Amino acid sequence: MQKSANHRLRPAVVGDVSGHVADSPAPRDFAHEAGQGRRLCFVPDEAAPAQRWRPTTG
Numbered sequence: 884m885q886k887s888a889n890h891r892l893r894p895a896v897v898g899d900v901s902g903h904v905a906d907s908p909a910p911r912d913f914a915h916e917a918g919q920g921r922r923l924c925f926v927p928d929e930a931a932p933a934q935r936w937r938p939t940t941g
Contacts, residue, residue, distance in 0.1 A: 884922075900914055
């Protein structure tokens with residue numbers, strides 16, 4: 884994750900991760916914290932990152 888941030892990449896985890904994060908607090912906290920930022924996102928499908936990172940006008 885750090886290398887992608889250093890190179891200004893925006894990786895996306897595509898798919899439902901709820902089953903994986905439900906069993907342990909550490910992955911759940913990571914997914915929550917990482918999902919709040921601008922460098923990584925957890926999305927349900929491949930179209931969602933384009934919607935989330937669309938440039939804003941104004």
